Amino acid sequence: MPDETTLDVLISGAGAAGLTLAIELARRGVSFRLIDRLATPFHGSRGKGIQPRTLEVFEDMGVVDRLVAAGGPYPIQRHYGADGTFRDSPSTDSGAPTPQEPYRETLMVPQFLTEGVLRDRLAELGHRPHYASELTGFTQDANGVSIRVTNPAGTQTLRARWLVGGDGGRSFVRHELGTAFPGKTLGVRAIVADVTLSGLSREVWHRYAEGDMEHQVAICPLAGTDLFQIQGPIPSEGEIDLSAEGLTRLLAERTGRADIVVDTVSWASAYVMNARLAERYRTGRVFLMGDAAHIHPPTGGQGLNTSVQDAYNLGWKLAAVLRGAPDALLDSYDRERRPVAADMLGLATGLLAAMKQGDTRRGRDVQQLDIGYFGASPALLASERGGPLRAGDRAPDACLRGAGGQMRRLFDLYRGSHWTLLAFETDAVPLPVREGLHIHAIGPGRELSEEGDTIRQGYGLDPGDCVLVRPDGYVAAIVAPDQRAQLERFLGEVGLSAAGYGLDPGDCVLVRPDGYVAAIVAPDQRAQLERFLGEVGLSAA
Incomplete structure (x- = not known):
């Protein structure tokens, strides 16, 4: 009999979504296993654009600087006419960074480099993907999921509290659940290939025969590599030669140039564009994310970003339920992420229609900041x-100055696996201390002060207001001073009860540097607390 291993979460699919979820679980101490049926990591660049909102996510995960160093900005587009003339245009309508939106430019990083950075981050947290490990069956009951995983050594039975399918557009998990995947085929078959070639500059993104679905082709230098990515529509039927020789011929036919020669092919694929959305993201103890939940045309660079943000949303919720939050919190994953994917499919499909007419420019609508x-x-x-x-709403960033004189950002306060409560211009302690919640007082003479009116204006706050920000950087609540009881109830509903400290409103907990509780005092015991602080060398004199 095979042995049975018990864990909290089994993640099927070690792409960008699976790696993101694994990192989110690892930094919260959740037990999991990440598997992938492939023998080695994916080595193509199907997704290469990282949008500004995803850069914020990656900053929180501790990898944004590595990704920026690994990739680069999108190059200028060069549009060639049939007579050999050309015009240049920006690839995106990116604006200058602001205190509220520190990332405004889409970053180009080939997918294999992005996933490599995520694997390195996961390794730092003590985990790695298990490749050549295929999910071959599962059954669920009220308490968990029994899972069969097959690898070269045989078949192993695992028991997990939850199963997450991030296993691509042909998802085994989705098929086994019987979850419908409605949508449509978009009538476009295309190629994407990562190649080395000679004859073209790496300074621009070369575009030929735009608006002509029989002859157009785009050749983009892939930042951080010596590769180019070739993209273009192909006939709906018949074989396509994806060898170096075949791609060289295709480029000659579509560009009219014989000097562009493909030397090597690193990865290539021919595919049919679809727009499909799973009818639900949760079935009992099984979840779908990424391409297993939504597939779409590549226009607009939305796929990898949406997949990463699926995982970012789900990760903290799984951990919260393990800490004692009601299971209903997990229902919010479908309620929040499925409408986002529906909008994304509409956007990507609309951009595909525009591309057919030769319009390739992208604006704020692809940046996912809204x-x-x-x-x-x-x-x-x-x-x-x-x-x-x-x-x-997404919680904006802002510039702060600490009482010690150093510059800070709101994103510094949000970074990590905790919730954050901002108490704006109030002297009252807004809530009892509890595990998983960081409370910061903001205003003149307090822990932090805002530079300018960036928080007052960006958040619309009045003195005494509090803002609760979720671990994924979205505003959970904005409450006035007379709404503290509602806020307290809500925190209990998401697994942040103060019961572990046995506190009443107004109580204070003093924690020693070694993490042990030194004192728990009621409002009428402040004088005793003051004397004690003096006795341990913390006099206010």
């Missing part, structure tokens, strides 16, 4: 309050 989670969700405390922000 994505929000609205409507009924157990992960949000909605209110009727007006202002520039509401529960479900």
Whole structure:
């Protein structure tokens, strides 16, 4: 009989989504295994654009600087006419960074480099993907999922509390669940190939015969490599030669140039474009994410980004339920992420239609900075309050100065696996201390002060207001001083109860440098606390 291993989460698929989820679970101490049926990591560049919102996610995960160093900006597009003339245009409508939006430019990093950086980060956290390990069956019950994994050594039985399928557009997990995958085939078959070639400059993105679906081709230098990526539509039927010789002939036919020669092919694929969305992301104890949940045309560079953000949303919620949050919190994954994917499919399909007419420029709508989670969700405390922000919005960054004189950012406060509560211009301790929640006082003479009015204006706050920010950087609640009881109830509902300390409103907990509790005092015991602080060398004199 094969041995049975028990863990919290089994992740099937070690692409960008699977690696992101693994990192999110690892940094929260959740037990998991990440498997992939491939014998080695994927080595192609199917996804190469990292949008500004995903750069914010990667900053929180500790890898943004590595990715920027590994890749580079998108090059200028060079559009060639039939007569050999050309014109240049920007690839994206990127703006200058602001204190609220520190990343405004789409970064180019070939997918294999992005996934390599994520694997390195996962290794730092003490984990690695298990390759040549294929999910071959599973059954679920009220308490968990029994899973069969086959590898060269045989078949192993695993028992996990949850199973997550990030196993691509042909997802085994989705098929086994019987989850419908409605949508449509978009009538475009195309190639994508990573190659080395001679005859073209690496300074621009070369585009030929735009608007002509029989002859157009795009040849983009892949940042951080010596490769070019070739993309272009091909006939809907028949074999396509993806060898170096075959691609050289295709380029000669479509560019009219004999001097462009493909030397080697690193990776190549022919595929049919589809737009499909799983009818649900959760079935009991099994979840779908990434391409297993949504597939789309590549226009707009949305796929990898949406997949990473699926995993980023799901990871903290799985950990929260393990800490005691109600299981209903996991239902918010489908409620929040599925509408985002539906909008993304509409955007990518619209951009494909524009590309057929020769329009290849991309604007703010692809940057994912305006994505929000609205409507009924157990992960949000909605209110009727007006202002520039509401529960479900992305929490903007802002510039701060610490009481010690050093510059800080709001994103510095949000970075990590915790929730964050900002108490704006109030002297009252807003909530009891509890594990998993960082509380920061902001305002003149407090722990942190804002530079200019970036928080007051960007968040729409009045003195005494509090902002609760989720671990994934979205606003969970904005509450006035008279709404503390609602906030306290909400924190209990998402697994952040203060019960572990046995505290009442107004109580304070003093924790020693070694992590042990030194004192728990009620509001009428402040004088005793002051005397004790003096006795341990913390006099205010």
